[in-house]
Amino acid sequence: MSDMNTGKADTILSVRDLKTYFFQDEGTVKAVDGASFEVQAGKTLGIVGESGCGKSVTTQSILRLVEKPGRIVKGEIFLHKADGEVKDLVQLPQNGPEMRAVRGGDIGLVFQEPMTSFSPVHTIGDQITEAIMLHLPVNKKEARKIGIEALRSVGIPKPERRIDEYSFELSGGLRQRAMISVALSCKPRLLIADEPTTALDVTTQAQILDLLRKLQEENGMAIMLITHNLGVVAEMADEVVVMYLGRVVEEGPVDDIFHNPKHPYTRALLQSIPSIDSRPRIKLPTISGSIPHPYNRPSGCPFYPRCESYIKGVCEKAEPELTAVNDHQKVSCFLYEEQK
């Protein structure tokens, strides 16, 4: 039976009720607390949230890179391989050969800080050929050739020369391009980009976003774009997942999220950001308070202390479930549960 596990025909990654907790002496940090979403081939999923919302730990969980005292305590992460096989990554041994083939092979990763994610004592070439030789059956010379082509494909000028340079010899934009070329060198079906443009200037950011879009058109890979920048999400994403304190509060197509947001947090967040086309020197509506410290996580709905639509006696008692409000949008909020 083609059961629910396999999801839609073109699903590449399907995360179900993922919970990743960090067990520390001071208490348990529920970094990801029940996140579910899917990534479709050739599409871009945007995961938005502020600090502490669990977006980066979600990435680490998918790649099984969560370090102690953190641990995935519940949930499934189904990866649909090119040959049709479906693997639950949570069940694989963390450092086994299968998981190592997934990292960099099926799933490529681009980090936020291109300066610290390259080793300063190896050339760009060493690092790119290392990844290629790990995943493809080629020798060093062939790997170098593939590496030069990978650098060329991301628009790095004179790749034959650049490949022998060190990361600090490249500018921020070129370094991020090099990072993307490493991530794409083994033709992954899914690229996870964790704040790929946060450390870059706007004009460089525009270059990198254009590049990601062009590469996606060419090879049809799926992109999971993790960011706090709503502008970047609006420009890039097909589907959006909004997270707050480890939980998915809302998900849906990008147009609905921006033009018909349902969750009070999504609505407040969209109103509170200054936009380049709003009138100068007006007061912005704000979200009161600040994001709670992970040890002082509120009971019930994590957003209720800052929420304008807080229902007394309901929101602080239980956690709302992610429920469909129409055929394409899901929200976890009691405002909508009552309607059922």
Place this chain on the structure above:
Amino acid sequence: MTTNSMPDQLLLDVKGLKKYFPIRRGLLQKVVGYVKAVDDVTFFLHQKETLSLVGESGCGKTTTSRCILRAISPTEGSVLYRGAAGGIVDMAGLHPSGLQALRKEMQMIFQDPFASLNPRMTLLDIVGEPLLVHGEKSASVRTERVAELLRLVGLRAEYMRRYPHAFSGGQRQRIGIARALALNPRLVVADEPVSALDVSVQAQILNLMLDLQEQMGLTYLFVAHDLSVVRHISDRVAVMYVGRIVETAKTEELFARPLHPYTEALLSAVPKPDPRMRSERIVLQGEVADPANPPPGCYFNPRCAYAEEECRSRTPEQREIAPGHFVSCHRAENLRLRGVVTAARN
């Protein structure tokens, strides 16, 4: 100091400001070149207005603001400042002994609220320190003033015995603002004050800064790279590129009708938080010029889609094309550039 003069409504008049950092090489530390971090910058600040300096990393916006405060000494140029007493002084050439008194009038808000507060000092010490430095010896007077300042920025006075670690990023930035306001300054230089904060907290701090400006009659020099934030807070905007100001205008004017091709590209590169506005962006080719070895002519010419022969050979002067709209571009009158349309929703 009798020759200094400037129009009445001005607080600050910066003319031909330059800051070159020497590049030294070899055993004898011979100077082999200069990084022209700030290269002939001219602008002015009206009293009680907000001027933003925007630009990408390395464009010299922070160096400019530091030269104005004389945190570093400029290589050349003048920074005329109208003191509270009415006299006009040139900050650029002032002897350190004369600076001390003026420092009270100009304060700074820093970017990173986690690095800019001493973790071993309580809020009372942090916010009260400027008072102590400037001669307020009575502890009870200081305590009272600190309580007042904390309330002013939206914190509770009871917090003053606590240490910075007990506060969130947004609250810490409020502490930094309280410290900057302790001496009733007239000019506040805010260097990327919200870029380290979460999106939902940025609006709170920006609103606070707008409120305080109104209450206390502050003049802000706002240094930032985020054009959405800049649009929100500024009366006027100055755009910098490789150590030079390429365009200055009133905020709405600059966003709606940019006159410099770099401003146009910068505006179009900002992602808009609306999926229906996905537009054709102008993606600049190549990299920002090296301030140690800038190209001849206009520094922007290698990346400019409108560049002509003249742009490659002659450096453009800053010209006032429309009232209050200054631009450094040879072709400014002949270009039709695209700006940002103000959205109807607000």
